[in-house]
Amino acid sequence: MIVNNSLEEVKKRETALSVIKDIVENRGRSFLFDLTGLSGGFIASPSEISLLETYVGPAIFEDALQDVGISHMGGEKVLPLNRTSSGILATILTLVQKDSHVVHYLAKLPAHPSIPRSCSLVGANYTETDIFEEFSIPENTSLVVITGSTMDHEVIDEDEFKQVIEMAHEKNIPVMVDDASGARLRTVVFGQAKACDLGADIAITSTDKLMPGPRGGLMAGRRDLIDEIKVKVNQFGLEAQPPAVLAMLNGIRNFNEDNLINSFTRKDQLFELLSSTFNNFKKTPTGVMITPEDLSGEIKVSHNLSDNDLAFIFSFILLREYGIITIPAVGMPGASATIRFDLSTSDAFNLDLDELSKKIESSFEMLLDVITNEEKCREIVFSF
16 A cells, blocks of 8 residues: 555645645646635735734624625524634534434545544544434434535435434434535535524534635534534634634635536536546536546556555646646545546636546556556655
8 A cells, every 4th residue: 555544644745735836836826727626715905914913803804704604604603713623623522522422414424534533532422324214313412413515525415404403403412514515515506505594503614615715614503502612612722813714704705606506517528528538437516526446447457556545646646747636635634535626616717628638538547557566656646
């Protein structure tokens, strides 16, 4: 195996960032194409930047974020965080007792790793399922979790969403929704209601996913729970700092639903182009993807690499050769190794899909050339 543990995932990411820096410095930003769907952004005017002081910034921008955030997410109050994972951790620290149960329903396993990891920190018993008929809430359950849209953009059925909330509330158990991309994907593309409008007590979204905001999290929900969770957030330094709050505010203000809708139609064109060469690409709501297992299925050459290793190497070839950024190269430890080409990002708007398809095919041929040479594969992933 090339990547064996979380430390090596961190080193892999460091290599990718070094490659990105080199491309920007030597070939220019225009040579990069961020197709992760997580490209985010930082929109701010000079007059706004001048207010980014330790106490002035929160006074101005957190107050403004309340109205904009509630409009975007629903609920009674919002809370800006430095990461979605931070909001998940703070919620579990606040609401979950040691030895109690946390049960999680999502459209497709696995859940984001921050959820079971947070449960482990408090000593809770954590279970997850993607089979609705098998979902149940045992006695001594502190929290029910729902994922609106998975890391690979599998979207929950809205009727099941509502039924899980009803089951929890019948037992007076709060519901937290991990709506990282779902706050936009579910609502805009699939026409579902906001999580809080469906009855969720807490919902959390990532402000860089499918919108021009910063890497950060925004929590919405019941005022009393938000206030309780905010105590933990401040105790552990999980709150978003003024620059991120400003960027969240302007990211939501500049969110354009048409970009998601346009990517929803363009994905069909890219899928058709790739299907002439590959058998295992699948459509996502905003692009196409190939899982590590499906990528392995495209390869007929004998090798000793794991499926995830293949995805990492492929992702690095795309980055090094063509400036195409995908999640396996830059993702945090535990992130999905599925390679997604998301067409909702600003870099993708004017991208020629025929050219993109050819670059993907060329990168795959390069992958086939190196997979029997493990040392060369290590060099691609770890050397700069």
